[in-house]
Amino acid sequence: MRVIVESDSETVARSAAVFVAALVRKKPTCVLGLATGGTPLGLYRELIRLHREEGLDFSRVTSFNLDEYVGLPPTHPQSYRYFMKSNFFDHINIDQRNTHVPDGRAEDFEEHAEEYERRIKEEGGIDLQVLGIGSDGHIAFNEPGSSLGSRTRLKTLTSETVRDNARFFDKPEEVPRLALTMGVGTILESRRCLLLACGKHKAEAIRATIEGPVTAQITASALQLHRDVVAVVDEEAATNLWRRDYYREVEQAQQALQSGKFKFLGQ
Ligand code: GLP
DSSP states (O other), rough: EEEEESSSHHHHHHHHHHHHHHHHHOOOOEEEEEOOOSHHHOOOOOOHHHHHHHOOOTTTEEESSSEEEOOOOOOTSSSHHHHHHOOOOOOOGOGGGGOOOOTTTOOOOOHHHHHHHHHHHTTOOOOOEOOOOOTTTTTTTTOTTTTTTOSSSSOOOOOHHHHHHGGGSSGGGSSEEEEEEEEEHHHHHHHEEEEOOGGGGGHHHHHHHOOOOOOBBBBBGGGGGSSSEEEEEEEETTTTTTHHHHHHHHHHHHHHHTTTTTTTTTO
């Protein structure tokens, strides 16, 4: 796993946007996997800026979101469809018919989940999946104990997640207890994963994800099995990482290599 430690959430957003923008430029028909929550907001703001100021073109991009609350209509301000529309889609030139968010009001959740998986395959799979992380180490809504091979399905939220997400709702009782979410197995099939984390409250989840054992109790740790994960975290989220000095050295060596400053012995 490549680990990039940035000073704060602003630089995390800019650094993450470089990866997304490079892909969109290289492959204008790419398939993006998108996430909600407070963490990717800075990334979306930066991508909107790149669209407005540098003409970053999303017109042929397709997107699939990780998850959605069960029971909320797309017009509900706390639904993830609404979040994506108001924080990202409405501000870029993506064709909104090509944006997919699971339907939290589907009549048959099992059938809808299968259809969601099928749609991802039909589009050729996800090129880059943006991920945040829950304070209990979950990705999407794959709560502790989720199978590491799981596919899109219904999931019951833990009380920790309900508590964490209550800040977005008027009353804690309004937070839905169920969500439709891509599975860990679905996420692992993306060609690249971009994991973002900011703040001290994510430090333990990030340590367990990057340096702990692979375990269904921290579903993000399954990313250790993926061949191309880039974790971009801020100093606070990196606090508990034992090998942070090494991660920095790797980035410095990469930069030296790219800028031609790397010296071969004997030259
Ligand atoms: C929810 C979402 C996750 C997200 C997590 C953290 O549980 N389903 O995809 O990563 O919240 O959110 P935040 O970035 O607000 O801390």
